[in-house]
Amino acid sequence: GAGVSQSPRYKVAKRGQDVALRCDPISGHVSLFWYQQALGQGPEFLTYFQNEAQLDKSGLPSDRFFAERPEGSVSTLKIQRTQQEDSAVYLCASSQQGFNSPLHFGNGTRLTVT
Amino acid sequence: GESVGLHLPTLSVQEGDNSIINCAYSNSASDYFIWYKQESGKGPQFIIDIRSNMDKRQGQRVTVLLNKTVKHLSLQIAATQPGDSAVYFCAELPNAGNMLTFGGGTRLMVKP
Secondary structure, eight states: OOSOEEEOSEEEEOTTOOEEEEEEOOTTOOEEEEEEEOTTSOOEEEEEEETTEEEEOTTOOSTTEEEEOTTSSOEEEEESSOOGGGOEEEEEEEESSGGGSOOEEOOOEEEEEO | OOOSOTTSOEEEEETTSOEEEEEEOSOTTEEEEEEEEEOTTSOOEEEEEEETTOSEEEOSSEEEEEETTTTEEEEEESSOOGGGOEEEEEEEEETTOOOOEEOOOEEEEEEO
């Protein structure tokens, strides 16, 4: 595709529900990243994939957060038992070569936990 | 769409003037820097990057300046247009690091 695509665009979940956020990276991009952006702040790193391998998950805030990229293309970020503090915009980005080439971001999924 | 940067520092400029957005980065070991533009309801959009072996790089209407001595990065936008109104973030990557870290952002407002 022309750019990084994320779905859904908006997600409202009741506290305690599980959610799954999808990311379709730019075709051919080896690296995929997930970031979390709270209102009024810069994006914060969550996790990073090189092909299907999750090389860094140090930014995931708790064990309720889980990301996968089983075939090295589409990725899913799953949040279990959502809490109000999980409300944020979740951004996905891809790049040709890790962090040393520009990250191209999708428009994000805005998650609201009520 | 949702608003980005409700409480960010704001720079207000007149259309046609030049804009300078500043960023102080934290890690002296950072060797790759990127400026991103984020419009309301959208993801960050790459503008320009610079590596630490350079102190200036120019793009179309934009220039990035890097001062490693004082750990300062700036983005200059020439002839600012209403379409430049957005929140601007600088991001840094430490040498051999694996995490692109974003600064707090500056909101640019262009007055017609």
